[in-house]
Amino acid sequence: MLVLGLETSxxxxxxxxxxxxxxxxxxxxGIPRRHGxxxxxxxxxxxxxxxxxxxxxxxxxxxVGPGLYTGLRVGIATAQTFAAGLHLPVVGLSGLDVLAFQxxxxxxxxxxxxxxxxxxxxxxxxxxSPGGVQREGELMIGRAEQLAAEIQSYGEDxxxxxxxxxxxxxxxxxxxxxxxxxxxxxxxxxxxxxLALPRFVREETIRPDQLRPIYLRQADARIGWExxxxxxxxxGAAGADGADGADEASTS
Amino acid sequence: xxxxxxxxxxxxxAVGIVEDRFTLQANVIASQVELHAPYGGVVPEVAARxxxxxxxxxxxxxxxxxxxxxxxxxxxxxxxGPGLMGALLVGVSAAKGIALAHDIPxxxxxxxxxxxxxxxxxxxxxxxxxxxxxxxxxxxxxxxxEPDGGFRQLGxxxxxxxxxxxxxxxxxxxxxxxxxxxxxxxxxxxxxEAYAFPRALMDASYDMSLSxxxxxxxxxxxxxxxAGVEPDLxxxxxxxxxxxxxVQVLKTLRAAADEGLDQxxxxxxxxxxxRLRERxxxxxxxxxxxxxxxxxxxxxxxxxxxxxxxxxxxAAGVTSELCLAADPNLALAG
Ligand SMILES: [Zn+2]
Numbered sequence: 001m002l003v004l005g006l007e008t009s010x011x012x013x014x015x016x017x018x019x020x021x022x023x024x025x026x027x028x029x030g031i032p033r034r035h036g037x038x039x040x041x042x043x044x045x046x047x048x049x050x051x052x053x054x055x056x057x058x059x060x061x062x063x064v065g066p067g068l069y070t071g072l073r074v075g076i077a078t079a080q081t082f083a084a085g086l087h088l089p090v091v092g093l094s095g096l097d098v099l100a101f102q103x104x105x106x107x108x109x110x111x112x113x114x115x116x117x118x119x120x121x122x123x124x125x126x127x128x129s130p131g132g133v134q135r136e137g138e139l140m141i142g143r144a145e146q147l148a149a150e151i152q153s154y155g156e157d158x159x160x161x162x163x164x165x166x167x168x169x170x171x172x173x174x175x176x177x178x179x180x181x182x183x184x185x186x187x188x189x190x191x192x193x194x195l196a197l198p199r200f201v202r203e204e205t206i207r208p209d210q211l212r213p214i215y216l217r218q219a220d221a222r223i224g225w226e227x228x229x230x231x232x233x234x235x236g237a238a239g240a241d242g243a244d245g246a247d248e249a250s251t252s
Numbered sequence: 253x254x255x256x257x258x259x260x261x262x263x264x265x266a267v268g269i270v271e272d273r274f275t276l277q278a279n280v281i282a283s284q285v286e287l288h289a290p291y292g293g294v295v296p297e298v299a300a301r302x303x304x305x306x307x308x309x310x311x312x313x314x315x316x317x318x319x320x321x322x323x324x325x326x327x328x329x330x331x332x333g334p335g336l337m338g339a340l341l342v343g344v345s346a347a348k349g350i351a352l353a354h355d356i357p358x359x360x361x362x363x364x365x366x367x368x369x370x371x372x373x374x375x376x377x378x379x380x381x382x383x384x385x386x387x388x389x390x391x392x393x394x395x396x397x398e399p400d401g402g403f404r405q406l407g408x409x410x411x412x413x414x415x416x417x418x419x420x421x422x423x424x425x426x427x428x429x430x431x432x433x434x435x436x437x438x439x440x441x442x443x444x445e446a447y448a449f450p451r452a453l454m455d456a457s458y459d460m461s462l463s464x465x466x467x468x469x470x471x472x473x474x475x476x477x478x479a480g481v482e483p484d485l486x487x488x489x490x491x492x493x494x495x496x497x498x499v500q501v502l503k504t505l506r507a508a509a510d511e512g513l514d515q516x517x518x519x520x521x522x523x524x525x526x527r528l529r530e531r532x533x534x535x536x537x538x539x540x541x542x543x544x545x546x547x548x549x550x551x552x553x554x555x556x557x558x559x560x561x562x563x564x565x566x567a568a569g570v571t572s573e574l575c576l577a578a579d580p581n582l583a584l585a586g
Pocket of ligand 1: 363367388390520521552553
């Protein structure tokens with residue numbers, strides 16, 4: 001079974017073709033805001049280099065967040081039309097789960113942390129389990145200081161991975177946490193597809209139209225009350241730019 | 253040749269299907285008006301989320317209307333700009349997913365150009381050169397379509413788009429969003445000459461300014477309120493609308509005269525305004541100019557116009573690479 005993985009929920013974008021034995025092909029880009037331009041050519045690149053026809057793909061796995069909203073939507077919109085057209089089943093996974101899965105060989109508790117911008121972080125805690133990781137608790141969003149307090153109260157030396165750990169290195173260095181480096185800084189499509197593969201085998205899949213991003217913030221969260229007042233006075237299509245939510249919506 | 257067109261530049265998730273450049277097979281629009289109404293304007297993040305929720309269902313509904321399967325589609329066209337970045341990216345990404353899955357050409361379309369070319373679905377092949385006014389909540393532009401099918405922008409609003417001015421005044425006098433249709437309705441019972449609101453016609457340029465008019469209307473309403481005079485809102489709406497229409501008609505027809513063009517196309521959501529249609533019809537009649545206005549469903553943002561414009565590009569041998577970028581400020585080049 002061949003799985004196409006798409007992961008665009010962080011500042012990084014990646015694509016991979018994975019089967020039970022290996023990562024057949026992968027492409028990854030660490031330049032922010034390029035999800036929209038990178039993903040489709042990268043899919044074609046992987047297929048061409050591996051000399052694989054789209055018909056041989058058995059399922060599509062895609063990162064559903066939490067993460068950067070614009071990137072998330074690029075991955076999900078691409079996955080939806082691609083999978084629907086080819087009648088493929090879909091698995092949506094959190095990039096936090098993938099981050100933890102990528103360091104599953106550790107014996108420490110794992111905290112996956114993705115930079116949510118505006119001084120905030122998306123995070124979740126995990127422990128290694130046979131063949132993977134087990135999430136402990138909910139997917140969270142909060143200030144970096146709040147994450148530091150959570151890590152400190154854990155009572156064990158936690159391994160923190162993800163670009164949330166890189167961005168907030170100074171705040172988290174105050175704790176006893178061990179910080180992962182850039183090698184474990186982002187969820188990669190290869191890890192995502194590998195984590196998703198058993199779900200395809202067990203047919204724990206959804207239809208493309210059932211894919212939903214995990215935002216963890218309201219769509220109008222960035223509109224302060226002052227701006228809301230102005231909006232009520234009437235701001236037309238071009239005027240409400242300040243309100244684009246979690247991320248880097250101004251460019252791709 | 254069946255072309256599927258996707259439009260997500262602002263607050264409508266729209267998919268159209270056009271056969272052989274001129275025949276409309278489907279035109280499905282999932283409107284977000286109700287989502288944005290509480291804010292009195294389009295909120296970009298709200299728009300982008302709703303586009304993603306509606307994208308796949310809208311594609312599937314359009315296919316059903318056309319009686320086609322996705323495998324029957326020969327090419328996919330998509331608005332790549334101008335518009336809201338997060339909104340555009342949903343459509344562009346969805347289009348790429350289709351192009352990849354079915355190994356069919358992708359073609360990026362300019363939204364303003366698509367508004368003008370929508371008219372070919374009802375009036376047959378456009379015979380440029382012609383002048384067009386593209387007027388909506390997001391844009392107010394006067395453009396020339398050259399004999400070779402290329403576009404050139406002559407002027408545009410330097411502040412509010414016409415639809416935006418309608419929204420703001422509607423909001424101020426307590427009407428619903430979007431304001432255009434509400435003002436249009438209210439103005440029918442009013443006197444367009446009751447109030448002398450300013451027309452910022454400025455100089456010989458084809459640019460327009462509408463924010464001064466908006467301010468003048470608000471100042472007049474406040475003055476009456478302070479003086480204890482109950483305004484006749486129908487008269488206010490009619491006078492305000494007349495001022496906007498005057499500016500659009502005068503600038504567009506002056507552009508046509510200066511360029512020596514005798515065909516005028518009206519396009520965009522505000523082209524649905526009944527007074528604007530009436531005045532253009534009268535004036536073009538007097539001047540002996542041919543006026544082309546699409547029906548209302550093809551004036552407001554729609555996917556059929558994108559499919560039509562994409563079909564024209566494909567016929568000219570133009571396609572886009574899979575790395576096609578969404579461009580919020582895409583210019584009307586070539
Ligand atoms: Zn438009």
